[in-house]
Amino acid sequence: MTAIARPFRSVLYIPGSNARALEKAKTLPVDAIIFDLEDAVAMEAKADARALLAKVLGEGGYGQRFQIVRLNGMSSEWGADDLDAITAIGPQAVLLPKAESAAEVEAVAAKLDAIPACADTQIWTMMETPRGILNAAEIAAAPRMGGFVMGTNDLAKELRTRYTRDRLPMLTSLQLCLLAARAANIAIVDGVYNAFKDEDGLRRECEQGCDMGFDGKTLIHPAQVAATNEVFAPSEEDIELARRQIDAFEAAEAEGKGVAVVDGKIVENLHIVTARQTLAKAEAIAALEG
């Protein structure tokens, strides 16, 4: 599966220092996991977390869940050691925090190029600083890029925005990153919803992210998984409509027409592309869950 065809509805952060959570994640129905060595790990625990994570990932057991390791920044005192330890196990993806330029991605890509175990390793970047957001297009187009993760907590801090229900202060940044991700055909997942016991609030933010075009959402707690998987999956109605659009369009084409009408709305070739994407996504989710 390419990054774009693979579902990324639910992407769960797990602190790399939390052995119990690392074990629990093997049983959770998430599409992807971010194993975190950065902000969820205290400074004094960085070295132990790195060693624990390298061991746990080397042992496996995460099935089809896509595995992403968030490293400390390459300019921090831990970044280079993180990269060495994690690339030794040939990870599916490494996630660079607070990315601000294509050059940062290129530097890590050059290191991965020299490691045979990392031939297929993707690079993902946290989009969470003003400079990073303004350079989103060049970052998305850099080598090995597989996806963007919105870091809405850091971004709120940097922009000095308030947290509002409609996320209006955040929308320009979210949409700039969406534009860049879609232009480069990489995945993009929304930021976390901090109030992890507030399911209504989470659902509202998932609906907003899904409407905007995000592939999924990053999560901090297992209680957030079910609602997120549900909102970011095509519904039964979406699937049924997609099938009817395809049938109607094929029938119209057979009569030499380029337009069909379904439920009082026109259906043209471009809508069929979306309808086929909906069916492909539903199939990919079924394959993942099967």
Ligand SMILES: CC(C)(COP(=O)(O)OP(=O)(O)OC[C@H]1O[C@@H](n2cnc3c(N)ncnc32)[C@H](O)[C@@H]1OP(=O)(O)O)[C@@H](O)C(=O)NCCC(=O)NCCSC(=O)C[C@H](O)C(=O)O
């Ligand atoms: C928020 C938490 C600290 C809460 O932890 P806890 O009090 O242990 O929760 P529970 O007792 O309700 O947990 C129930 C069971 O679930 C397991 N658990 C909890 N969280 C996770 C998880 N993330 N992954 C897997 N499993 C998890 C517990 O171990 C319990 O298991 P069991 O005992 O077997 O039943 C905690 O949820 C947590 O640490 N969450 C992750 C926080 C994190 O990763 N933060 C960093 C990422 S957010 C960020 O940095 C975003 C970005 O950079 C930005 O700028 O926005």
Ligand SMILES: [Mg+2]
């Ligand atoms: Mg952050």
